[in-house]
Amino acid sequence: MSEATFVKPVVDNNDYKNEPVNYTAEIRQMMHGFGDHSEPLLETAKIIEDVVLNQMRAIIHKACEVADLRESQSVTAEDFLFLLRKDRIKLQRLVNYLKLKEFKASICKPLESDSVDSLTDPNKSDEISKLPFIKFLKYIDNTGELLNDKSLIDHVKRKRCIRAELLTRKMDETRYLEFSKARCVSFANKNRHKFSDWIGSSGDFTIAKSGYTVLGYLAYETVAQIVDLAFLVRQDQNKIHGDAIDRLRCSYPNPITYKPYQYTKPVMTKPITPSEVSEALRRYWSPQLEMTGPFHRWSLRKPHMKFLAC
Template sequence: MVSYFTIDATGENTNFQKEISNMMHGFGDNPNPNAATVVLVEDIVLQQLRSMIQEALNYSLLKGTNVISNHEIIYLMRKNPVKLKRLQNYQIKMDHIDNTRNPTAANPSTTSILTGIVLEEEKESKKKRTHIDVIKDLDEMDEVSLVKFDAIDYLRKVRAAKITESMSFEKYEAYHKARCSSFRSGYGLSKGFVKLESWINPTKELKITQLALEVLCFLAYETSHLRQNL
């Protein structure tokens, strides 16, 4: 199947170099990481996301649809229970943040429309699927529930704790801000992924749901963390 992605990433206006630079600082790197490394990490993340989207599209076409939902993306992750467990925790955290910022978000009736993104409307008769719902559907052997300890996540927390031990308030404030950086443009499904969607789907040819974009946002962050020591 012909790939939808024919635009060279270096020729696009949208980029996440500032965000990746901040994330690398949050991962324990220098506050001003090497620019070439930032560009390299950005390219790796972009290529990984586009490759995954292409696979997800192929899978969705087999099902008779050209819409890429979170189901297709999570399906591609199904053999990695540890990463699925992290996605579960990510969903719980984001739900908590959204509900704290907007108490009515827990029971939305409709979702605002964004250009180039297919929205999943809430219907009274059918509850909107979440990442956790999809994971439960795909995890036939219940492997995710067996993940009790995530060594990589533990080491991340230990590293962060050690880094902040002797920090001044000013440095800690900057570090905390860097730790909060991600590929989201904001919180809430209605406005959080405009930039990400423009980055990975610049021609707007693909139909990607916001829930799919949220999973891709999670995966982009995970990849950036793994590539910080390149």
């Protein structure tokens, strides 16, 4: 009787390379950074990932149409800025992000001189006006409203800051460090090839480096918008009808009437459920919420859905 021979299984490293790229872990951290539980539900993160991926592919398709109008085979940041021209608040939010990116890149460069005058150069505004995206906005801005952000108030950004402040009020050092780390997670990481592989964009158009920067920001804003809408759904579910001060017990406060002394107890956040995300997206994409919504049939569907970040 021959002895049994044991064959050692051969592990092919290509099997790991063929695994689909996903951002589920990063999106879970982003959700925590936007106010969700410290351990967001995996099912909710997968739903958000699918929505973000579909939204990014649709935005790329629209940006390719803009690039085609200017007879270019490369999609740049200016093409995405053109899509945001009708929403001044979201446009200014993106412009401020790009300005911050340029500022961080400038301070990382070696200083040519050690004088204080080089750090406080009065011509910094002239350097900002020479940035490509600023020159592009000036070119398409006929009324001067796109770059005039003095009268704009970003209520959405303020609500997010208030929610983060309420969450961190009673945190210990360990939880606060985890929360701070989660707020730093984004799609704009150093591994740009992972982001491009995740999107899976293919065709006659190529996306420039500046385009990937804006696209990563739009993906990040899409996650934030979904979390904001999910909290609004939860607020409606927990609303006590007839209570005039019910908003004081919600984790989504009114930024106009917000007073820090009214929130003395720590905010306990439950993980966002898939049903809350589905209801939030249903409300956002409902044709009844538009100006001409009541005059359309419910069965009539648009050729494309509304963008969450544009």
